Amino acid sequence: MDNKSNRLRGIYQRIGLPRIIIFLFLIVLCIAMPILKLQSASLLTQAVTRIFMNMVLVLAMVPSIECGIGMNYGLPLGVICGLLGGAISMELGLSGPACFFLAMAIGVVLGAAVGWVYAQLLNQVVGQENMISTYIGFSAVSLMCMVWSILPVHNDAIRWPMGTGLRSSVALDKFFYHILNDFLAIPVTDNASIPVGLILFVLILCGLVALFQRSHLGIIMKTAGSNPRYAKVIGINVNKMRCVGMMISSALAAIGIQVYAQSYGFMEYYEAPLKVAFTAAAAVLIGGASNRRANVANVIIGTILFQGLLTIALPVANQILPESNLAEIVRIVISNGIILYALTKAGDNNG
Amino acid sequence: MGKKAKLIISKNVVSILFAVLCVITFFASKVSFSYFLQELIIRIVRNGILVLALIIPAIAGLGLNFSIVLGAMAAQTSLILITHWHIGGVLGIFVACLIAIPLSTLLGWLMGQLFNRTKGQEMITGMIAGYFANGIYQFIFIVLLGSVIPFHDTNLMLSSGVGVKSTIVLEGTKSLDELFSIRCDLFILFIGVGVAAVLLALCLRNLLISRKHPEKRYSKEQYIGYGIIALLLLLIGILSQCNAAFNKLVNGFFVPASTVIVVAVFSVFCIFITKTKLGQDFRSVGRDMKVAAAAGINVDRVRITAIIISTVLAGIGQVISLQNIGSFSTYSAHDSVATYAIAALLVGGATVKDAKVRNVFIGLTLFHALFIAAPQAGMQLFGNSMYGEYFRVFISYGIIAMSLILNAVQTRNLKMRQLRAATRL
Numbered sequence: 001m002d003n004k005s006n007r008l009r010g011i012y013q014r015i016g017l018p019r020i021i022i023f024l025f026l027i028v029l030c031i032a033m034p035i036l037k038l039q040s041a042s043l044l045t046q047a048v049t050r051i052f053m054n055m056v057l058v059l060a061m062v063p064s065i066e067c068g069i070g071m072n073y074g075l076p077l078g079v080i081c082g083l084l085g086g087a088i089s090m091e092l093g094l095s096g097p098a099c100f101f102l103a104m105a106i107g108v109v110l111g112a113a114v115g116w117v118y119a120q121l122l123n124q125v126v127g128q129e130n131m132i133s134t135y136i137g138f139s140a141v142s143l144m145c146m147v148w149s150i151l152p153v154h155n156d157a158i159r160w161p162m163g164t165g166l167r168s169s170v171a172l173d174k175f176f177y178h179i180l181n182d183f184l185a186i187p188v189t190d191n192a193s194i195p196v197g198l199i200l201f202v203l204i205l206c207g208l209v210a211l212f213q214r215s216h217l218g219i220i221m222k223t224a225g226s227n228p229r230y231a232k233v234i235g236i237n238v239n240k241m242r243c244v245g246m247m248i249s250s251a252l253a254a255i256g257i258q259v260y261a262q263s264y265g266f267m268e269y270y271e272a273p274l275k276v277a278f279t280a281a282a283a284v285l286i287g288g289a290s291n292r293r294a295n296v297a298n299v300i301i302g303t304i305l306f307q308g309l310l311t312i313a314l315p316v317a318n319q320i321l322p323e324s325n326l327a328e329i330v331r332i333v334i335s336n337g338i339i340l341y342a343l344t345k346a347g348d349n350n351g
Numbered sequence: 352m353g354k355k356a357k358l359i360i361s362k363n364v365v366s367i368l369f370a371v372l373c374v375i376t377f378f379a380s381k382v383s384f385s386y387f388l389q390e391l392i393i394r395i396v397r398n399g400i401l402v403l404a405l406i407i408p409a410i411a412g413l414g415l416n417f418s419i420v421l422g423a424m425a426a427q428t429s430l431i432l433i434t435h436w437h438i439g440g441v442l443g444i445f446v447a448c449l450i451a452i453p454l455s456t457l458l459g460w461l462m463g464q465l466f467n468r469t470k471g472q473e474m475i476t477g478m479i480a481g482y483f484a485n486g487i488y489q490f491i492f493i494v495l496l497g498s499v500i501p502f503h504d505t506n507l508m509l510s511s512g513v514g515v516k517s518t519i520v521l522e523g524t525k526s527l528d529e530l531f532s533i534r535c536d537l538f539i540l541f542i543g544v545g546v547a548a549v550l551l552a553l554c555l556r557n558l559l560i561s562r563k564h565p566e567k568r569y570s571k572e573q574y575i576g577y578g579i580i581a582l583l584l585l586l587i588g589i590l591s592q593c594n595a596a597f598n599k600l601v602n603g604f605f606v607p608a609s610t611v612i613v614v615a616v617f618s619v620f621c622i623f624i625t626k627t628k629l630g631q632d633f634r635s636v637g638r639d640m641k642v643a644a645a646a647g648i649n650v651d652r653v654r655i656t657a658i659i660i661s662t663v664l665a666g667i668g669q670v671i672s673l674q675n676i677g678s679f680s681t682y683s684a685h686d687s688v689a690t691y692a693i694a695a696l697l698v699g700g701a702t703v704k705d706a707k708v709r710n711v712f713i714g715l716t717l718f719h720a721l722f723i724a725a726p727q728a729g730m731q732l733f734g735n736s737m738y739g740e741y742f743r744v745f746i747s748y749g750i751i752a753m754s755l756i757l758n759a760v761q762t763r764n765l766k767m768r769q770l771r772a773a774t775r776l
Contacts, residue, residue, distance in 0.1 A: 073475075125759035130475040132759060135752035142745035149735060163735075278482070321513070326494060332486030339479045344468045 015288075018341050022286060022305055022334065029312045036319045042192040047311040049181065049195050052202045053263035055303045056256035057276060058283040059202075060249045062209055065284075065294040066218075067245025068225030068238070069122055074133035075277035076141045077118055078253025081110035086258060086267050087166060090175050091155050100176035100262065107254030115250030119243040134277070141274050148269045170267040179262050198263060205255070210296040212248070221245055226292065282306060282335035285342045292346075309334070359572065365750070366700045366713060373720045380727035387723055388535070389604045394719040395712065396528075396607060397675045399614035400668030401692045402711045404661045406621050409706040410630075411657035412637030415693045415751070417477035418462045418658070422665025423685035424488045425454035429666075430673060431492075431519060431681070435504050439522035441530055444674050451666035458484075459662030463655030470640070474703075474755075481689060489682055515681050524677035528607030536598055538606040540588030546581040550574065610671060617664065618708050624660070633657055637704065694718060694747035703758040721746070 012020075033040050057075070064072035072078075085107030089099050118136070125132050149165040158170045171177075183197025212218045224231040224241035231238050257276075261267045284294055287302020310331055317326035360367065377387065401419065408416035429450035433443045462480060469476040496502050497513040507515055533541070553574070591598045624630050632653045635643040644650045669688065673679045696706055699714020722743045729739030 121756070124763070125756055126763070127471075128755065128759040128762075130472060131478075132752065132755045134475065134478070135748055135755060138748040139745060139752045142741060142748050145741040146738060146745065149738060149741065150733065165735075278479075321494060321498075329486050329489050329493065332482060333490065336479050336483035336486060340465070340476065340483055343472055343476050343479065344465070346469070346472065 016341075018338050019286060019288065019305070022309060026305060026309050026312070029309065029316050032316050033312065036316060038315050038319070039189075042189050043312060043315060045188050045192040045194055047308045049198065049263060050311045051304050051307045052195065052198050053260045054279075054283070054307050055202045055299065056205055056252060056259045057280045058256075058287075058299050058303050059206060059209055059296070060252035060256055061280055061284045061289070062213075062294045062296065062299060063221075063245040063248040063252070065289060065291065066213065066225050067221050067242045068228060068292075069119075069129050069133075069242055069245060070291045071130065071277070071281045071284075072133060072246070072249045072253075073130060073277045073281065074118060074137040074140075075249075075253050075280055076137035076273040077114050078111045078250035079257045079273040079276055080140055080144050081114055081250065082107035082254035082257035083267060083269055083273070084110060085254060086170075086261065087151070087153070087158065087269075090158050090170065090267075091153050093155060095175050097176070097179060100179050100258065103176070104255055104258055107258060108251045111251040111254035112247040115247035116243055118250065119239075119246035122246065123239045123242055137277060138274065141271065145270050166269050168268065168270045169272075170269070172261060172265055172267060176262050177265050180259065181263050195263070198259070202259065205252070206296045206300065209248075209252075213295065217244070278339065279306075279331075279335055282338045285338045286334075290345065291342060306334070363700050365698060365753075366717060369698050369717045369721065373717055373724070376721055376724040376728045379731055380724035381731060382724055382727050384600050385603050387720075388601060390723045391716065391720055392535070392538075392606055393675065394723070395715045396610050396614055397672045398668070398692065398695065398715055398719070399711070400617050400664055400671055401688060402668075402696050402715060403614075403617050403621050403708070404664035404668055405692060405696050405701075406706045406708065406711065407624065407633060407657045408661045409696075409701065409704060410625065410637050411633040411654055412640065412704065413466060413654060413657060414474045414703050415477075415696075416658065416661050417474055417689045417693070418459075418480050418484075419661060419665035419692060420481035420685050420689045421458040421462060421484050422451075422455040422662040423669040423688045424484060425458055425662070425666045426451045426669035426673065427519075427679065427681065427684060428454060428488075430521060430670065430679070431507065431515060433523075434519055434521060435502075435507055437522065440526045441523070443521075443523040444527045444670060447670045447674075448667050451670055452663055455662040455666035456659050459659035460655060462662065463651075463658040466658060467651045467654060478689075485685070488685075492681060517682060518678055518680050520678040521674060523674060525607070525675060527613070527671065527674050528610050530609040531607075531612075532605040533608040534602060535604055535606050536588065536591040536602045538608065538611075539584055539591065539601060543581055543584030543586075543588045546577060546584060550577045550581055553577070607675070610675070613671065617667075618711070621708055629653075629656065690747050690751070691718075694750050697750050697754045703754060 033043065057079075060075060060078060061072055064070065082103070085105070086103040088106055089103035092102075094102060118133075121136070122129050122133065151166050152164065153159045153166055157174055158167055159165070160167055178195075180198040180201050181193075181195035183195075184200070185193040185195055185197065187193040213222065220231075220236055221241045221244060223234075224236050224238045225245070228238045231241075257273070283302040283306040284298055285302065286306045287298035287300070289295070289298040289302070310327065313330050314327040317330065320326070401423075404419050404422065405416055408414070426447070429447040432450060433447045436446075438446050462477070465476060465480060466473045491500075493514040496515060497508055497511075502508070503512075507519070509516055587601060591601050625633070632643070632648050635646065635648060636650050636653045640650050643653075665688070669685070673684065695714040695718040696710055697714065698718045699710035699712070701707070701710035701714065722739075725742050726736050726739030729742060730736045732738075
């Protein structure tokens with residue numbers, strides 16, 4: 001009997017209270033859907049789309065946690081590289097897959113470069129990465145606000161209709177709107193379909209990250225992250241591994257924002273990337289990761305729970321309380337609540 | 352002497368750079384001096400207490416207290432209540448403070464509990480807790496108020512009867528400010544006399560104390576600093592009384608002297624508290640928690656006290672700040688409170704681990720001087736007034752990032768030095 005309750009408690013502790021709450025909340029919402037006479041089919045496909053369009057940004061957290069830096073709150077840096085890649089590619093007048101893949105290539109290269117520089121800085125401030133990366137991300141976003149507003153672009157589709165500088169949100173209809181979503185898509189209802197191309201692309205990226213984690217370099221990186229002193233003794237260059245982790249993380253963020261944008265339909269510049277890191281961090285934490293340990297399964301479970309919840313919560317909330325942005329409030333409370341919970345847990349481990 | 356000057360410059364490099372930037376932006380913006388001065392004085396008074404709220408947590412080793420946002424929310428809650436009860440005037444402000452104090456004490460106590468569970472990560476915890484509290488605040492005022500919590504007020508609530516309107520206009524606009532105001536030229540003269548009096552008092556104190564406790568004497572630089580400020584203010588004050596053209600530059604508006612007195616009282620409170628036994632405890636906890644605990648200090652309780660004081664000050668500060676503006680947006684007035692207060696404090700030469708009252712006022716002066724002129728300068732230089740706003744945000748975030756990095760590097764170097772010294776033994 002004791003043994004059984006112990007095992008139950010073990011399972012409970014492994015899953016954690018916040019995940020149980022969120023899971024139950026999600027189930028309640030799913031039950032509420034037919035009761036409130038909402039279109040379940042189109043809502044669920046929307047949920048699937050939203051889950052997979054956000055997943056790459058969440059995936060970017062894995063290498064940075066693995067290499068010992070912790071949550072990459074500087075995610076906006078990588079996102080900005082992706083946005084810049086998109087701007088360059090669109091400014092050149094490309095469209096379709098060429099535009100998308102050139103944007104991605106530029107984004108990845110820039111992201112990796114920025115990640116390297118950024119990691120050099122973070123190597124000087126070991127132990128304080130959380131706060132510093134947050135504020136480096138914030139500063140980068142606000143610096144780029146100034147850059148976007150004076151960027152000499154000539155393509156009318158991406159420039160402000162009057163004056164100079166980039167638009168705050170560029171419609172992608174002429175460029176690469178739904179380029180992944182519509183690939184091999186399976187129509188469900190008139191205006192909703194399962195985006196098979198998007199799912200495949202994202203799962204391939206997840207698979208690549210999982211493969212990397214099992215590779216020689218991945219294992220070295222994990223050792224450097226989880227036990228830096230031991231790693232140093234056995235001859236691992238810990239700082240270099242942190243660099244590698246950060247480069248991969250920033251490059252993934254650059255890809256992530258493009259995957260997001262092609263599904264969302266707009267490239268959003270200026271203040272848009274400011275808080276992208278917190279949503280991603282919340283998702284990976286909900287999936288069961290901690291500040292020291294994360295894998296691809298955490299990413300997939302976390303994004304499904306978090307984004308699924310948000311997508312389904314929105315119409316349900318609108319049914320219950322129209323005109324209030326209850327769904328947005330739920331997002332703020334859940335995402336920041338889970339980060340706070342993780343911070344208190346990290347304190348327990350250290351103490 | 353050269354070495355000393357170098358030390359002073361390197362210690363205050365941020366403030367000096369900022370001062371240079373202020374001068375350049377001021378001339379580029381082409382705003383008139385009297386407008387500039389008026390705005391500057393009003394903004395310093397408006398934000399004074401909010402920045403003062405950051406001093407004690409910094410001394411107590413909690414870093415920059417991002418959770419002053421919670422105090423601001425408590426203040427807004429109490430302002431909504433006094434608007435609902437139609438308590439206007441100074442009495443309204445007083446009642447608002449009375450309501451804000453217990454509310455922010457409670458919130459501060461909660462934050463203290465949280466910080467004690469996340470030692471070493473207080474700043475990120477404070478920031479995320481601010482966002483989290485923002486969600487709860489919105490939930491209460493958009494969803495619960497009027498539906499679960501009975502509340503009827505056609506002026507305050509949305510037409511559906513649930514949720515507070517997004518803008519609240521206060522009845523007691525500037526009531527504290529207008530209680531007692533004084534012409535600006537006279538104000539400058541009085542402040543000059545005041546600083547000179549403080550200087551004299553310090554000199555006397557030094558004379559009396561110098562034989563018994565030479566270590567308690569203030570340094571020469573402090574006297575020079577106070578002396579220069581006193582001289583400048585007196586000079587401007589006297590000149591403005593004698594010369595009509597000069598008078599025009601600094602005259603033309605009234606300074607809210609009553610609010611200035613309130614801010615001064617809280618400044619003295621902050622100085623006073625650091626000299627008490629409690630202040631000593633703050634310092635020892637801030638220096639080393641383990642040593643403090645070994646010396647018999649209840650570390651957790653001291654930290655909670657620090658956060659409670661800070662949150663209460665922030666609550667009062669936000670009440671005073673919003674009565675000056677006269678209206679506030681219910682759901683976003685608290686958003687940038689912490690960022691701008693912290694940036695101002697850091698510009699004034701404070702660090703993550705140490706802040707003084709003078710950092711508050713130097714910082715407020717420089718920070719706001721830059722941002723009164725920045726939008727105009729942006730308009731003149733780039734033909735885009737948003738540019739100044741972006742610049743302001745960038746500078747605020749950038750200065751916080753830089754200070755955090757400097758602090759982390761210094762801490763690391765100190766640790767390495769200690770380690771090296773230990774291995775040498």
